[in-house]
Amino acid sequence: MSTPILRLENVQKSFGSKQVLKGVDIEVQKGESLVILGGSGSGKSVMLKNALGLMTPTAGKIFFDGQDVTKATGRTREKMRARIGMLFQSGALFDSLTVWENVGFRLLQVDKMRRKDAKEQAIETLKKVRLGPDVADLYPAEISGGMQKRVSLARSIISKPDLIFFDEPTTGLDPITADAINDLILEQVRGLGAAAVSITHDMASARKIADNIAMLFEGKIIWHGPANIIDNSGNDHVDQFVHGRADGPIQPAI
Numbered sequence: 001m002s003t004p005i006l007r008l009e010n011v012q013k014s015f016g017s018k019q020v021l022k023g024v025d026i027e028v029q030k031g032e033s034l035v036i037l038g039g040s041g042s043g044k045s046v047m048l049k050n051a052l053g054l055m056t057p058t059a060g061k062i063f064f065d066g067q068d069v070t071k072a073t074g075r076t077r078e079k080m081r082a083r084i085g086m087l088f089q090s091g092a093l094f095d096s097l098t099v100w101e102n103v104g105f106r107l108l109q110v111d112k113m114r115r116k117d118a119k120e121q122a123i124e125t126l127k128k129v130r131l132g133p134d135v136a137d138l139y140p141a142e143i144s145g146g147m148q149k150r151v152s153l154a155r156s157i158i159s160k161p162d163l164i165f166f167d168e169p170t171t172g173l174d175p176i177t178a179d180a181i182n183d184l185i186l187e188q189v190r191g192l193g194a195a196a197v198s199i200t201h202d203m204a205s206a207r208k209i210a211d212n213i214a215m216l217f218e219g220k221i222i223w224h225g226p227a228n229i230i231d232n233s234g235n236d237h238v239d240q241f242v243h244g245r246a247d248g249p250i251q252p253a254i
Contacts, residue, residue, distance in 0.1 A: 003066040005030045005163050005195045006051060011060035013046055020046045022219035023060065030162070033189060033196040035206040035227070037241060038216035039250055044199045047216065048165060051197070052086065053077055065162070082110075085156035085164040085194070089171055093140040093148060093155075099126070100136040103154045125158045126151070128191075129184050146177040150184065157188050164189060166198040170205045182208045203242060206230075215241065217250070 006028040013021040020043045028034050038044045049055040051062060053069065061070045064080050072080065093102045104122035107113040113121075123133050129150040140148055149169065156164055169185060170178035182205050189196045189209075200206055206213060210227040215238045223235045230242055240248030 002030060004028055004063070005065055006197065007063040008047070008051065009061045009063070011047070011050055011057045011062060013043075013050055013055065014058045019058075020219055021050070021057070021060075024216070024219070024221055026214055026221055026224065028163070028195050028197055030195055031193055033186075033198070033209055033211045035198045035200060035210035035213045036216055037201065037206060037213060037238075038199075039201065039241065042216045043219045044216055045167070048167060048197075048199055052084070052165065053080065082159065083162045085159065085161035087149075087152050087156045087164070087166045087169055089168040093151060095140055098137050098139055099131075099143070099151050102140065102151055103158055105155065106159055121158065122154070125154045128157070128188060129154045146173055146181070149173065149177075149181050153181070153184055153188065157192060157194075160192055161194055163195045163197070164192075166196060166200075168200055168202075169198060170200065170202050175204070178202065178205060179208070185209055201241075203244075 004027040008024050008026045011021055011024040012019065024047055036044055046055065050057050053072065056071060061068055063069065069076065069080055100119050100122040101108065103125055104118040107118040107121060108115065119136070123136050126136065131147065131150055131154070135143060135147065166185065170181055173181060186209055198209060207227060212225065213227050213230050214221050214224040215235070217237050223233055223238045225233065230238065233239060237249050240250050246252055
């Protein structure tokens with residue numbers, strides 16, 4: 001079997017006496033789209049930050065394309081991040097930069113590309129997410145929420161990454177816009193041949209973009225399997241979450 005692009009091995013993370021991740025084991029194969037489900041406080045965001053190298057696990061190991069990057073720093077960390085794209089829940093666009101400057105941020109700041117060349121590449125990437133050159137010189141505040149998500153998607157794919165993380169990519173969008181974003185995610189991830197890890201509680205999104213789905217509950221992966229059997233998982237926690245029922249082993253976060 002080929003080397004996974006990402007592997008978490010018994011990853012644990014504590015903040016003082018509070019243990020958030022309690023031994024997470026998961027693999028993502030090259031070209032695979034994996035969706036991580038989980039309620040509020042299940043540890044999804046902490047797991048994502050550990051996988052990205054924004055946090056260091058208390059215990060366990062993280063491998064990127066076969067290399068142990070658990071405590072990587074400096075050039076090793078930068079080389080890994082150069083192969084990763086990220087779409088943040090909020091979009092995380094810089095208000096003071098134009099749309100094209102946001103999309104081409106890495107080209108300008110890390111690759112030190114000339115502005116003219118970076119703008120051309122940014123405009124070409126915007127076309128991939130159905131945005132024309134007329135929006136390139138606008139600022140984020142001048143475009144809709146759905147368009148901001150598309151700009152964020154363009155930024156995440158401009159460097160042709162091997163792995164893209166999507167953090168609640170459809171949050172705050174109406175169902176029609178959310179479905180359009182899902183279509184773009186599918187199209188661009190497949191076009192790149194990249195792997196994708198998406199964190200969401202939007203079941204419509206999960207069903208559409210996932211090859212495989214994993215459920216994180218109380219800091220551990222409690223179920224992992226093909227997306228097409230999620231409705232017959234045989235797991236009470238997954239069944240409750242998928243069908244949105246208040247009654248069940250998962251207590252509402254209120």
